[in-house]
Amino acid sequence: MSAADVPLWAALPAALLLICGGLLTLVGSLGLLRLDSFFARIHAPTMGGTLGAGCVLLASMLVSTALAQRPVIHELLITLFILITAPVTTMLLMRAAILRSKE
Amino acid sequence: MNVILPFAVNFALTCFALAMLCALIRLLRGPAAQDRILALDTLYINGMLTILMLGIGFGSAIYFDIALLIALFGFVGSTAMAKFLLRGEVIEP
Amino acid sequence: MKRPPVVPLLPVVLLIVWLLLNDSLSLGHVLLGVAFALFVSAAVRRLRPLPALPHRIHVAIGLCWRVFLDIVRSNIGVGRVILGAAQRQPTIGFLKIPLDLRDPHGLAMLSIIVTGTPGTVWSGHDPTTNVLTLHVLDLQDEDAWIHTIKDRYERPLMEIFE
Known part of the structure; x- marks a missing residue:
């Protein structure tokens, strides 16, 4: 069982989601390089962290459901975890940066 | 037998590799400590997505647990470092 | 004003997380998950004295x-x-x-x-x-x-x- 055995009804949307997720994450990380101040850069990885990760995890759910031939939704756990925890790190970093830029 | 999903997996793997390269350059270059922490945070999210992508490509369920562990430990690590920048101490008495 | 019934959020979420983590709905896992959820929510009650009460x-x-x-x-x-x-x-x-x-x-x-x-x-x-x-x-x-x-x-x- 591998990626080539997935039936077409799952492979087509999964492929679309994977391409979207990959491009979003790439653009988000590119922002780390192209934006010129830290306060602008902090917004860029959020793209990969929310919609990029969401697309990839949805595709993973589709593929594993099609391969196991029963609903497999435990990737929801990672989605929820990322959605809740990524903002916490960003907020802490933001406050640290504000504190350090005042000194 | 279709080729569209393996193609998409390879495409996304390339995207994630490039994204990790961007984060790595920022990690090495970043002028301030918060830049490096932000880059490290991005690096671990991209790494987790890469692991998930390998799981899709090989059709195996084992990669899910690895991705979950990377997500857990990456969050703990980035938060500890951000807290250290903020307060000068990770675990306060 | 009559308020709608309030669901205790933490045990329910913990049970769902347990079932998702084990990826099964068998009776044993449901029982184990209920026991785990009740135990953990009793254990953290002193850490979080303010329960979340979402309605609507x-x-x-x-x-x-x-x-x-x-x-x-x-x-x-x-x-x-x-x-x-x-x-x-x-x-x-x-x-x-x-x-x-x-x-x-x-x-x-x-x-x-x-x-x-x-x-x-x-x-x-x-x-x-x-x-x-x-x-x-x-x-x-x-x-x-x-x-x-x-x-x-x-x-x-x-x-x-x-």
Whole structure:
């Protein structure tokens, strides 16, 4: 069982989601390089962290459901975890940066 | 037998590799400590997505647990470092 | 005023997490998950003396959908800013927004929504004056941002948690 055995009804949307997720994450990380101040850069990885990760995890759910031939939704756990925890790190970093830029 | 999903997996793997390269350059270059922490945070999210992508490509369920562990430990690590920048101490008495 | 029945949130969420983690719905896992959920929620009760009491679930579902749409929209916006960064660096800026929401769980949800949406980061909250400091990547129209935060997110959260 591998990626080539997935039936077409799952492979087509999964492929679309994977391409979207990959491009979003790439653009988000590119922002780390192209934006010129830290306060602008902090917004860029959020793209990969929310919609990029969401697309990839949805595709993973589709593929594993099609391969196991029963609903497999435990990737929801990672989605929820990322959605809740990524903002916490960003907020802490933001406050640290504000504190350090005042000194 | 279709080729569209393996193609998409390879495409996304390339995207994630490039994204990790961007984060790595920022990690090495970043002028301030918060830049490096932000880059490290991005690096671990991209790494987790890469692991998930390998799981899709090989059709195996084992990669899910690895991705979950990377997500857990990456969050703990980035938060500890951000807290250290903020307060000068990770675990306060 | 008659209030709808309130579901204890933490044990239910813990049970769902346990079942998802084991990826099964067999009787043994359900029983083990119920025992685990009850034990953990009893153990953390002294850490969190204030239980979350969300009501009006339909408002919450509407809010989730709206947040999803906003995440998609602002992803496109931030992507455009990043790809066009060679011509024009974005105008970043801080924004002060007075809030009416007082419930700590509502404020936590608002902070996660605001920070999870690309382009805005929650960067401070003064508990005495209840003023939120927001950092915006592409600050063009201040009133539009204040309107977005207050009408789209704060009012549903006040309905849910207060």
